[in-house]
Amino acid sequence: MSFEADSTDGATRLRFTGSLSAADAARLWNEAHKASRGQSRLLLDASGVTELDSAGAALLVSVAGNEAEWREPEDAGAAGVLRRFRSGLGEPRPAKPAAPFRPITSLGGAVLGMVRNMRTRLTFLGETTMTAAALAPRPWRLRWVEVLRHLDEAGTRAFGLCMLLGVLIGVILAFQSSIPMRQFGAEIFIPQLVGISLTRELGPLLAGVILAGRTGSAYAAELGTMRVNEEVDALRTMGLDPMAWLVLPRVLAAMLVMPVLALVMDITGLIGMGFVMALLGFPPTAVMNQLVQWMSVGDIMGGLGKAACFGLVIGYIGCHAGLSAGRGPRAVGDAATSAVVGGIVALVVLDGIFAVLFFRLGW
Amino acid sequence: MAQDVVKADTAKTDVVITAEGVAMRFGTNTVFQDVTFEVRRGEVFVILGGSGCGKSTLLKLLIGLMPPSAGTMTVLGEEMAKLEGAARRDLLRRIGVMWQSGALLGSLTLAENVMLPIEAHTKLPEAARRMIAMAKLGLVGLSDAADRLPAEISGGMLKRAGIARAMALDPEILFLDEPSAGLDPITSAGLDELILSLARETGTTFVVVTHELQSILAIGDRCIMLDKEARGLIAEGNPKHLRDQSEHPTVRAFFRREARAGV
Structure with missing residues (x-):
């Protein structure tokens, strides 16, 4: 397993080769993301990847983001894993915004809940x-x-x-x-x-x-x-x-x-x-x-x-x-x-x- | 003759599970004995039989929840019952189990449930775990339900989520306990298709415990049949062959959905 990054005239090329397993992905996760961050043109070269599992696929897809140019793995098995992983992820969807913190609303909700609770108890x-x-x-x-x-x-x-x-x-x-x-x-x-x-x-x-x-x-x-x-x-x-x-x-x-x-x-x-x-x-x-x-x-x-x-x-x-x-x-x-x-x-x-x-x- | 020997040898290397003379007794009650079979890599292997014949017990032996009373059973070349500590963890990482009712943790969302085994066995960061979980949930068609709790989804969805969790670590063998139980025929057929496509595409070996006839014929490459009265195996082979050719009365009754006295 090897990973290298080099920049030539404005484009950054990340190259992964060999087998990319969960342990490798965990090891390389931060390094690879640091190399890809903030680059205007990214080329992700996975052509030399011979073996891949879901964690490896997650690394590649996450590093590439939405913008990168891809070179797909030449190995059929690895390409299959990557293809399935992408089809599982589907279209990138916007993350749901977290519910904003509203103390008065939640206090009101709690009181209402208590009142409702009292009502069901009384009914019972x-x-x-x-x-x-x-x-x-x-x-x-x-x-x-x-x-x-x-x-x-x-x-x-x-x-x-x-x-x-x-x-x-x-x-x-x-x-x-x-x-x-x-x-x-x-x-x-x-x-x-x-x-x-x-x-x-x-x-x-x-x-x-x-x-x-x-x-x-x-x-x-x-x-x-x-x-x-x-x-x-x-x-x-x-x-x-x-x-x-x-x-x-x-x-x-x-x-x-x-x-x-x-x-x-x-x-x-x-x-x-x-x-x-x-x-x-x-x-x-x-x-x-x-x-x-x-x-x-x-x-x-x-x-x-x-x-x-x-x-x-x-x-x-x-x-x-x-x-x-x-x-x-x-x-x-x-x-x-x-x-x-x-x-x-x-x-x-x-x-x-x-x-x-x-x-x-x-x- | 020489050719046969070579064939047997190459087949041997592709065997992922072996059982030899396996017996299970609870006190004086023998559930089954002399159970011998093997499962080859990449096939969909079905364990079938009527209620109370020990299908679920056999599954528990296979995944190492309890040791057999007699005989040996190996999974991926290791004897699960005798493994301890790190070796056991390593082997467990290479198999996945979908439980009959999903067995998802009720306090975690579906995505968190799928992330759980990844967290237990790897050092991947949260973002990576979440991404893998989303991909697996997507494969079983549950992308939109990722942030819901198990109590909020239907039985069919629970089973699919159970499969997604079982697949989280790309296991070599996936054990499915009664995937069709409690599902309508359409949902059940959808699940069969999912199992087949996963088996064909990922090369994962499937061991499926079921008594659903449609399912067995649709997905099974090979099957074994346990019987309560025989206390052991009564048939082994391709399900369609068994249906068309078996002479055994119970096997025939099973495949033709005939009632038999005393069952």
Whole structure:
């Protein structure tokens, strides 16, 4: 393989000989382009090229540009490769201009997208509610086996995780609060601090985060894949409503399972707290006494009611993300992400609303 | 007699794939055994057979995704299953595979998909890679779709894009898995024509796995036929000869599209 360039009376002649493979093309690419750049008359002599692959052809065509005079390869094989390469490239077409950067336009687009997204979510919520209302008088038409399966997947299999997190949170809360409270000799109030914050806030919230991460994402991925495989359309054509068939059992299962998960968090958290209290020298009876005296059933029930609402919203957002997924493997990943992110955001917003509500109601 | 020996010798140098006594077992389930054949340079070689006969498994063995349970298989003179590291990369560079559903990466445009193997195996700059990709996409008739994502194009276009990507490095052997599956007859015939013209013009060897009768007769220089019940080869030769002359009941049924009990 050899390449030489020489200029005589205003014309530059580039001569390639021998075999021109991908490795040669990579090596010569810059050198050859430098030699050809800015020349008014270019003669590209490839007559001595004996072997050529696509990369070599790309080098020749790119160096020649549109203006150069050609001497084609004499070798039939190389000429064939070059001919095919040119026919594949076709007519040189103008490059598409890149979209200009318009910050205000793209901001507006993003806002519009969000509004549109909200609208489809609302539509979906409406559809779900309508289906639920239609099924309410005939509850046997719901697929209870599916509900049980999802209860198992979202609930039974999450118990271990919930118990572990519950104990840890109880221990951490009790231990952290014991440090400042010791300064006032107020360690005896740790049980009600931990107890109330767990049952009213942290129990339902953490259970919700677990549900969004485990179950919301699973719903989105499962339904997203079903949509990609046209299973959702298949259900529809068989006269089965995907809402009743796919969405309702999942949302119902999420709603039913959340209070249980929250309760598991509450109980194990209190056990963790009791453990720390025992280390601080308070017997279980004293801790129990404090809890019974200061906490009401309302604290627990309010938390569990909140948890059920969280479950509803998380299940619903997960299903919606799955059913509105686009095509392709990335779409399923996006759906799972938006299920988790949307679920957790909705969880916190909803918790805020509940805080105001409970305050107004004096609960 | 002497002439025959010479002929065999020259033919030997032009053999790109050999399989000798190849068997594949999963546990106690034998997919096929005693499979022996060779593929010659520049021909369109068709592997055919009904569903579940191990066509796709054989293809996986050929491209080195898994080793055979018994027997030896060489591609371009090397035993793929035993190669590692750089030697394996070098051999992979010389073959191209079009997967049944295209198997294009969903997050990359068609042009970027075609550029991918070029980037992996050469040091060519971006401009060169893009130019090669455009030429290959042009050859399969997809110049206008170069900047679109796989999710935005039709099944036939996906397969053509898969061929463009398989050809990116000018491979010596191109493996095509079910090129006609899921395509209408017109698109499928167009794909057959594309395969034929590429085979004739570039001298690339094609190994095509298919069960599409029209395709087999249109493009196949030679074929082998696998059978589920025989657990191995039941026929070898030119597809048209097989259609007209084979005595084997399954082969006859296959070419005449007859239903047979138990299939």
